[in-house]
Amino acid sequence: MQKQQYLTKNQQIVLDLVEKSTQPLKAYSILFNVQKKGLKAPLQVYRALDKLVEIGKIHKIESRNAFVACKNSSCQVSKATAFSICEVCEKITEISSSSLSKYLTDFKDKDGMKYSKYNLEFFGLCKKCR
Amino acid sequence: MQKQQYLTKNQQIVLDLVEKSTQPLKAYSILFNVQKKGLKAPLQVYRALDKLVEIGKIHKIESRNAFVACKNSSCQVSKATAFSICEVCEKITEISSSSLSKYLTDFKDKDGMKYSKYNLEFFGLCKKCR
DNA sequence: TGTTATTTGTTATATTATTACACACTGTTA
């Protein structure tokens, strides 16, 4: 069982924005959108984002420098994430496949090493953009 | 069979540097190191890097904004990459596992969609840092 | 040759992210 996380005001403001967005948000776009709520400086946004990523409420799409809300409660524990990214419309979907996560969590490299943390980004065309 | 790529002078300079490095290099570190060879501006480096990534000679480690030479000739075709990253010493190894690449290339998401391009980054501790 | 595409050099600027420091709030414990 995960320890209950009480979010601070700034963290909640940022999370609310990211959660209600239908697409990934960039840090400075978040900043622009929360300035009316009192978060005036980049650092206030980055600190909230760091914490939200750490506790698994949001994920960073590394290849896009953008953030999405987690759609998959298990990510709070695992920090094992997978996404599909449409290279045309930039639609991003979090992949929630237990067989994929099992395969990757069990994967051993040629030194026999296992890794519990990973980030996987698939690229292609979404249904609409085919 | 892949078309032979003739590199331009700038591309070759950047590739040489990245290939002889034992660790991933950041763009501005590359810039600093090639200034004596005449590449004075960030764009000259970024353009060479873009091209080298495009043809598969190097890869970008997205979570680190750093570049490594490809150790795996098949990447020139596939753009399907996997790395292990030590979170302590930042040692990065390109994973070359045909079973992994087969699994990921064959993977279908819940809409039945397949992706030929992906980037996977595993995180953990390397042998030395355990 | 003319034509096209690619690459280059250069300056300026945009975007993404962190350092540093003073202060405030919370809960623990001496």
Place this chain on the structure above:
DNA sequence: TAACAGTGTGTAATAATATAACAAATAACA
């Protein structure tokens, strides 16, 4: 209570990463 540790806040400044815009040079090729 007071001292302390841990975390979060606000602010300014700056670092690090990356791209836009434009003119000129070079390569590819019919």
